[in-house]
Amino acid sequence: xxxxxxxxxxxxxxxxxxxxxxxxxxxxxxxxxxxxxxxxxxxxxxxxxxxxxxxxxxxxxxxxxxxxxxxxxxxxxxxxxxxxxxxxxxxxxxxxxxxxxxxxxxxxxxx
Amino acid sequence: xxxxxxxxxxxxxxxxxxxxxxxxxxxxxxxxxxxxxxxxxxxxxxxxxxxxxxxxxxxxxxxxxxxxxxxxxxxxxxxxxxxxxxxxxxxxxxxxxxxxxxxxxxxxxxxxxx
Numbered sequence: 001x002x003x004x005x006x007x008x009x010x011x012x013x014x015x016x017x018x019x020x021x022x023x024x025x026x027x028x029x030x031x032x033x034x035x036x037x038x039x040x041x042x043x044x045x046x047x048x049x050x051x052x053x054x055x056x057x058x059x060x061x062x063x064x065x066x067x068x069x070x071x072x073x074x075x076x077x078x079x080x081x082x083x084x085x086x087x088x089x090x091x092x093x094x095x096x097x098x099x100x101x102x103x104x105x106x107x108x109x110x111x
Numbered sequence: 112x113x114x115x116x117x118x119x120x121x122x123x124x125x126x127x128x129x130x131x132x133x134x135x136x137x138x139x140x141x142x143x144x145x146x147x148x149x150x151x152x153x154x155x156x157x158x159x160x161x162x163x164x165x166x167x168x169x170x171x172x173x174x175x176x177x178x179x180x181x182x183x184x185x186x187x188x189x190x191x192x193x194x195x196x197x198x199x200x201x202x203x204x205x206x207x208x209x210x211x212x213x214x215x216x217x218x219x220x221x222x223x224x225x
Contacts (some may be wrong), residue, residue, distance in 0.1 A: 035215075040120075040217055040218075041217060042215040042216050043155070043202075043215040097206045097208070100213065105154060
């Protein structure tokens with residue numbers, strides 16, 4: 001069974017803080033993705049990575065950065081958190097152009 | 112870029128009825144058409160997908176049909192059960208080398224009433 005885990009289920013941060021969200025997968029998938037999910041908007045792609053140290057911008061990269069130093073781990077960084085980044089963040093991984101497996105999500109609240 | 116729309120946004124059916132959700136897209140390069148299901152408080156999971164060289168695919172009570180000319184594809188659920196209650200997302204995409212960059216629709220909330 002593919003297992004994708006995320007470091008926190010719930011997170012509360014203050015405006016201006018630097019926030020790290022971590023995602024780990026155990027199936028040796030080369031592709032990893034970060035989405036944010038907001039009511040009525042579906043899932044929107046922030047960044048993805050198709051190999052270690054490689055990254056590509058998704059549809060809404062502004063205010064975010066990512067890091068992939070190891071194949072199994074993909075981190076999403078909010079350099080200076082703002083209230084409009086309050087959302088559910090979902091990580092996913094895939095092998096090739098196949099099914100994406102999602103983590104449980106991190107609900108981030110920025111006060 | 113790709114514009115994806117799902118209809119309806121909410122759907123309420125009686126147990127045993129059929130449900131149909133339609134997804135329209137704009138990018139003619141899209142050739143991969145998955146449907147994901149997200150139960151309340153859970154992660155999205157792939158339930159069925161189709162590639163553009165196939166017009167229809169069926170898996171037990173669920174099926175997906177594709178009309179590439181009209182740029183839409185639909186999810187069909189027959190004999191609905193309460194456990195089918197969830198939000199369903201379509202995510203058409205072009206298959207690009209070693210990954211597919213999914214563009215998700217806004218979702219359809221399906222409620223199946225006993």
